[in-house]
Amino acid sequence: MKHQLTSLLGSALALVAATTVEARTIEVAAGDDAQTRLQEALINAQPGDVVRIGPGTFRLTDGLSLDVDGVTVRGAGIEQTILDFSGQQGAGEGLLVTSDDVVLRDFTVRDTRGDGIKSKNADRIVYLSLRVDWSGEPRTTNGAYGIYPVESEYVLVDGVTVRGASDAGIYVGQSRHIIVRESTAVQNVAGIEIENSYNADVHDNLATGNTGGILVFDLPGLPQQGGHSVRVFDNIIVNNMTPNFAPAGNIVATVPAGSGVIVMANRDVEIFDNEFDGNGTSNIMITGYRYGSTPADYQPMPMRIRAMGNRHGRAGFQPGLPGGAEMAQAFGGSLPPVMWDGAGTDIRIADDVAALTLNLPDLAQPVSAASPAPVDLSGEANWPRVAAVVLPASMEAAAAAP
Amino acid sequence: MFAALAMLAVLPAQGTNLAVADAVITGESNAPTLSAYGFFLGSPDRPSPLLIPYTLATPLFSDYAEKRRYIYVPQGSRMHANADGLIEFPVGTALIKSFGYPQADGSYRTIETRLLLRRASGWVALPYIWRPDGSDADLRVAGARQMVDFADSAGNRYSISYAVPNRNQCKTCHELSGAVTPIGPKLRNMELAAPARALVTGADWTLASMPRWDDAGTGSLDARARAYLDVNCAHCHNPRGSASNSGLFLEYERPPSMTTGLFKRPVAAGRGSGGHDYAIAPGHPEHSILAYRMGSTDPGIAMPELGRAVVHREGLRLIDEWIAAMPAGTPPASEARP
Numbered sequence: 083m084k085h086q087l088t089s090l091l092g093s094a095l096a097l098v099a100a101t102t103v104e105a106r107t108i109e110v111a112a113g114d115d116a117q118t119r120l121q122e123a124l125i126n127a128q129p130g131d132v133v134r135i136g137p138g139t140f141r142l143t144d145g146l147s148l149d150v151d152g153v154t155v156r157g158a159g160i161e162q163t164i165l166d167f168s169g170q171q172g173a174g175e176g177l178l179v180t181s182d183d184v185v186l187r188d189f190t191v192r193d194t195r196g197d198g199i200k201s202k203n204a205d206r207i208v209y210l211s212l213r214v215d216w217s218g219e220p221r222t223t224n225g226a227y228g229i230y231p232v233e234s235e236y237v238l239v240d241g242v243t244v245r246g247a248s249d250a251g252i253y254v255g256q257s258r259h260i261i262v263r264e265s266t267a268v269q270n271v272a273g274i275e276i277e278n279s280y281n282a283d284v285h286d287n288l289a290t291g292n293t294g295g296i297l298v299f300d301l302p303g304l305p306q307q308g309g310h311s312v313r314v315f316d317n318i319i320v321n322n323m324t325p326n327f328a329p330a331g332n333i334v335a336t337v338p339a340g341s342g343v344i345v346m347a348n349r350d351v352e353i354f355d356n357e358f359d360g361n362g363t364s365n366i367m368i369t370g371y372r373y374g375s376t377p378a379d380y381q382p383m384p385m386r387i388r389a390m391g392n393r394h395g396r397a398g399f400q401p402g403l404p405g406g407a408e409m410a411q412a413f414g415g416s417l418p419p420v421m422w423d424g425a426g427t428d429i430r431i432a433d434d435v436a437a438l439t440l441n442l443p444d445l446a447q448p449v450s451a452a453s454p455a456p457v458d459l460s461g462e463a464n465w466p467r468v469a470a471v472v473l474p475a476s477m478e479a480a481a482a483a484p
Numbered sequence: 485m486f487a488a489l490a491m492l493a494v495l496p497a498q499g500t501n502l503a504v505a506d507a508v509i510t511g512e513s514n515a516p517t518l519s520a521y522g523f524f525l526g527s528p529d530r531p532s533p534l535l536i537p538y539t540l541a542t543p544l545f546s547d548y549a550e551k552r553r554y555i556y557v558p559q560g561s562r563m564h565a566n567a568d569g570l571i572e573f574p575v576g577t578a579l580i581k582s583f584g585y586p587q588a589d590g591s592y593r594t595i596e597t598r599l600l601l602r603r604a605s606g607w608v609a610l611p612y613i614w615r616p617d618g619s620d621a622d623l624r625v626a627g628a629r630q631m632v633d634f635a636d637s638a639g640n641r642y643s644i645s646y647a648v649p650n651r652n653q654c655k656t657c658h659e660l661s662g663a664v665t666p667i668g669p670k671l672r673n674m675e676l677a678a679p680a681r682a683l684v685t686g687a688d689w690t691l692a693s694m695p696r697w698d699d700a701g702t703g704s705l706d707a708r709a710r711a712y713l714d715v716n717c718a719h720c721h722n723p724r725g726s727a728s729n730s731g732l733f734l735e736y737e738r739p740p741s742m743t744t745g746l747f748k749r750p751v752a753a754g755r756g757s758g759g760h761d762y763a764i765a766p767g768h769p770e771h772s773i774l775a776y777r778m779g780s781t782d783p784g785i786a787m788p789e790l791g792r793a794v795v796h797r798e799g800l801r802l803i804d805e806w807i808a809a810m811p812a813g814t815p816p817a818s819e820a821r822p
Contacts, residue, residue, distance in 0.1 A: 121626035125651050143629065145783075147652035171629070172647050174789035180652070180662075196754065196784030202729065203662060225784055226754020232729045249754050256729050301751060303742050304731040305723065331750050331757030331773065373749060377742065 105130035112138025117146075124148045124155070135189055137162040145173025151181045154480075157189025160213040160243070168193040168217075175200040175230070176214075179207060185480045187211050191228075198244070200230040206473075207231055208480045209239045216246035220269045222327050224248040228270070232256050233306070238477050240264055248327060249334050250275035251292070254282065256306040261471050262287060271328040272297045272337060273319075278304050282312045283471040293326045294334070294341035295319040295361065300348050301333065302371065302380035309348040311468045314356065319343060321360035323400070333373065338363045338402030342419075347371040349385035352468050359395025363402045364417060365435075366392070370425030370445045382445055384426035388463045394419045394435045409454050413438070422457065431459040504534050506558050509601050510576050518597055518612040518621035523556065523580055527618050528594035534559075535580060536680045541673050542697040542711045544719075545796040546583065547644060548636050549595075553668065554580040557683065565687035569671035577602040579666055585634040595630060596648045597621055600658070600666055607664040609654030625651045636797075644793040653790050660724045667719040672736075673711075694736060697802060709806035710736050712799055716788065732763055745774055753777075756785045767812030769804040778803060 108123045108131055110116075120140060123133045129152035137158040142165055148155065155177075157163030167176045176194035179186070179201040187210035191198045198214035201207045214228035228244030231237045232255040243266040244251030251270035254260050260282035266289075267273030273289035275297040276282045282298075289295035296319060300309035319342045328335035337344065340362030345351050346369050358365035366389055371382035398417030401410050410417050418436035422429055424443045431437050439457035442449065504522040508515050515521060523532055531537070535554035543551065557563060558576035565571055573579075578601050584594035599610045612621035613628055627650035633643045649656075658664045668674075671687055672694045681689060695703025697712040714736035720727040721734040730751060733743050742748045745763035750756070750773055758776035765771040777787035778800045786792055 118624075118626045118628070121650050125625045144627070144647065147650070147656075149652045149655060170783050171645055171793070172783050172790060173653075174784060178652075178656075180655075180659075194784070195782065196756075196789075197752075202726070223755060226752060226756075230752070232752070249752070253752070255752065301749075303748060304751060305728060329753075329755040329757045330759040331761050332753060333749065375742075375747070 105132070107132045107134050109134050109136065111136040112140055116140040117143050121146055124150070124153075127153045129153065129183075132156055135163050135165075139164040139166050141166050141169055142176070143169050143171050145170065145175055145178060147173075147178040147180070148184060149180045152183040153181070154185040154187070155189075156185070156187050159188050160190045160211060163189040165189060165191045166193060167191065167195065170195045175225075178202070179204045182206055183476070184208070185210060189213075190215070193217055194225045196225050197230045198225060198228040198247070200227070200232070201234060201237075202231075203233045204231065205234050206236045206477055207234060207238070208477050209237075209242050210481055211241040213243045213245075214247075214251075215244065218246075220246050220248070220271075220324060220327050222248055222329055224327075226250075226332075227253040228267075229253065230255070231260075235259055236473055236477060237261070238263075238473055238481060240481050242266075243268070245269050247271065248329065249332055250297070253277065254279055256304060259471055259473065261285075261473060266290075267292060267295075269324055271324075271326055272334050273322065275299060275334070276309070276312050277301065278306050278309050279312070280306075280308075280310055281469075281471050284312070284314045285316045287317045289317060289319045290321050291324055292322045293324050293328075293339050294337040294344055295322040296343045297334070297337070297341075298343070298345045298348050298351055299333065300346065300371070300381075302376040302382070307380055311350045312348060313352045313354070313468050313470070314343055315352070315354045316356065318357045319361065319365070320358065320395070323360065323362050326402075338406070340364070340400055340402045341367055342397070343367070344369065345384055345387050347382050347384060348387070349381070350465075350468050351384075351387045353387075353389040353392065355391040357393045357395075358397060358419065361397050361419075362400030363398065363406065364421040365394055365397040365419040366431070367421045367423075368426070368429055369423040372423070372425075372442075372445050372449070382425075384429065386428040386463075386465050387426070388430040388432065389420065390432035392433045394433060404449060405452070409438075409452075412454070418456065420459070422459065423452075428463070428465065429459050430461060430463040432463075502532060502534065504532060504556055504578075506576050509556075509578050510603050512603070512605070514608070514610055514623060514625075516623050518599075518614075518623075521578065521599075523554070523578065523597075528582055528584070528597065528614055528621070529592065529618075531580075532556075536676070536683070538669070538674055538676045538680070540668060540715070541675060541694055541702070542708075542715045544668070544715050544791075545799055546791050547632075547646060547794050548634060548642070548796075549583040549585060549646075550592075552582045552584075552594075555669070555680075556580060563684045565671050565684050569691065571666075571669050571671065571674075571684060571687075573602050573666070575602055575604050579669065581668075585632060588633070588635075594618065595632065595646060598649075598654065600664070607658070607666065609651060609658055609664050611648050611651065611654065613648055624648065627651075627653060638797075640797075642794055647791065647793065649790060656726050656790060657719050657788075659726050660722075673715065698798065705802075705806055705809060709802055710734075712802055716799065720788065745772075754784065756787070758785070764807055764810070766810035767808060769807040772807050775800065775803055775807060 175197035216224040226249035247270040250272035251267035273292035342361040342365035397419035420437035440452035
């Protein structure tokens with residue numbers, strides 16, 4: 083192990099500088115016993131340290147974990163540093179972070195048995211220039227989530243690529259103040275999913291080849307529910323036609339192939355200035371939570387959802403819903419690009435495209451009772467815009483650091 | 485009882501070689517070898533007489549490992565049972581747990597000893613791995629894997645890659661609101677010899693109420709299954725534990741509800757769902773995610789996520805019977821798919 087003073091960290095670590103005696107760089111090289119050496123480095127790191135993972139393929143046998151605040155884990159680049167978990171024997175994820183002010187950057191995590199990188203109760207975490215993927219064609223046996231921050235305040239996912247997740251590529255759950263940007267989600271069941279979270283900006287991403295591109299969901303029975311204030315903008319959401327390969331039981335296993343953006347049971351969601359094309363079921367779908375009983379403190383209806391300024395290419399030409407083909411026929415061959423189940427209030431679509439309602443205002447009604455019809459969702463949205471998410475300066479500095 | 489207590493009190497006087505190194509327990513650096521503490525007299529089979537052995541009515545399953553548990557409290561100190569039946573330990577306490585297996589030749593092999601040390605700054609979890617000759621154990625903060633052969637009580641033979649947890653994994657199970665916390669020694673589950681009980685103030689031992697999971701004479705099927713889940717799952721599956729985000733909470737005292745798994749849909753289970761809709765589908769263990777995950781050894785599916793390379797057949801049988809005995813019924817409201 084080589085320790086050296088480092089002056090590169092800059093303001094990213096200003097938060098922890100007070101407790102840092104001397105920031106060090108701990109180098110870990112590829113080779114024998116990578117599991118032990120890398121895990122020891124992550125355990126022995128002190129706040130302010132950089133654990134620098136060298137180039138090469140690290141063959142890991144167990145999950146790795148980091149529980150020290152203010153540590154940067156940095157590879158030599160996503161093409162250079164590969165953490166290979168194909169021989170993983172234990173743990174539910176490849177890398178688990180449970181401490182605050184952590185920066186993860188410039189490496190690839192491959193073939194984990196469960197989730198790729200999970201962070202729980204890890205505030206101000208930065209995922210930067212990472213790749214998480216599963217080899218081969220998308221498979222049910224792939225891990226669930228690629229990037230999985232949960233129960234955290236302030237999350238930045240920037241320049242991350244996830245491919246092949248059997249649930250969501252980039253999944254942010256039960257968190258607050260989130261930005262997912264400049265990232266790529268390809269061939270996952272859900273490309274990017276914001277679930278049970280408050281205040282999220284999802285922008286300038288590419289979601290393609292997934293079953294569903296970007297999902298904004300709220301589920302019942304969780305410690306944090308009532309998802310709200312999410313903005314999905316300036317994304318490219320195209321050709322999300324991969325057949326659903328999620329294991330049954332999971333909510334995403336019900337996402338129809340060909341979904342662009344789905345908003346379920348959130349309030350104050352804005353979808354604007356995105357580029358949609360080639361989503362065979364729908365570009366934008368807005369729905370209530372229709373999976374049966376829910377606790378009294380759960381709000382299953384979508385409220386104050388609006389779309390504007392989106393560019394809609396081809397959509398609705400191959401609907402993955404039950405009875406979708408018949409519906410499409412009734413609409414002259416393809417469904418309109420916007421679909422609403424009819425539940426909830428204040429749904430406004432200012433895009434210049436047709437919209438469809440399933441006319442199911444009561445969540446207890448089965449989808450088989452749908453009576454699809456065109457619906458005019460234009461008109462004034464007389465409630466305030468959702469505010470932009472602003473992250474602490476330390477996080478933006480970390481993201482801007484060379 | 486008095487005599488036994490008196491013996492405990494006079495032991496240190498018998499020779500300095502018996503002393504436990506209190507300063508090593510409370511010091512801020514971690515001893516590289518187990519011998520530095522003085523818990524064992526040259527071998528894992530010879531605990532210091534200053535250690536207080538105890539067992540649990542329902543223990544945590546760890547790959548059929550046999551565990552030997554001890555408490556060390558500084559001489560003259562007492563433990564205190566609080567209103568929740570949790571034991572509060574004084575600074576300087578060590579909770580010591582050795583893991584091992586009986587060998588084919590009748591001997592017993594200790595693989596590792598885990599320590600929970602109560603320092604002024606809080607609890608610290610440390611794994612020590614015994615050397616092959618049993619002379620001492622070395623601190624391995626990153627954990628390790630070792631091939632282990634053993635037979636269970638039914639005679640089934642296993643050859644497994646046994647995982648010694650790393651320090652962070654110790655914390656994963658021992659975490660409560662982010663801090664390391666003891667999870668085993670709770671009054672209601674603890675079997676402590678009478679003389680040592682006197683070292684616990686404020687304890688009403690008649691309230692020790694959790695049944696033995698494997699003894700139908702100690703409680704109903706429901707109570708034993710809930711005790712099993714409490715010990716094996718609830719250290720993570722509680723609102724302040726590592727699985728807080730799952731919304732599945734399995735503490736013994738929690739009333740049955742969607743939160744305890746009844747008709748509860750998975751959230752982040754991924755392929756852990758096994759194609760099933762609910763954590764517990766009453767009447768149907770074969771459709772219940774809980775039983776499915778207990779029955780798997782595949783990382784990404786298996787629960788618990790750590791410390792289990794083989795299926796606990798007897799524990800799974802108990803959970804299967806418990807779910808099968810529930811009235812099947814249907815979810816409280818109609819189910820629909822979009």
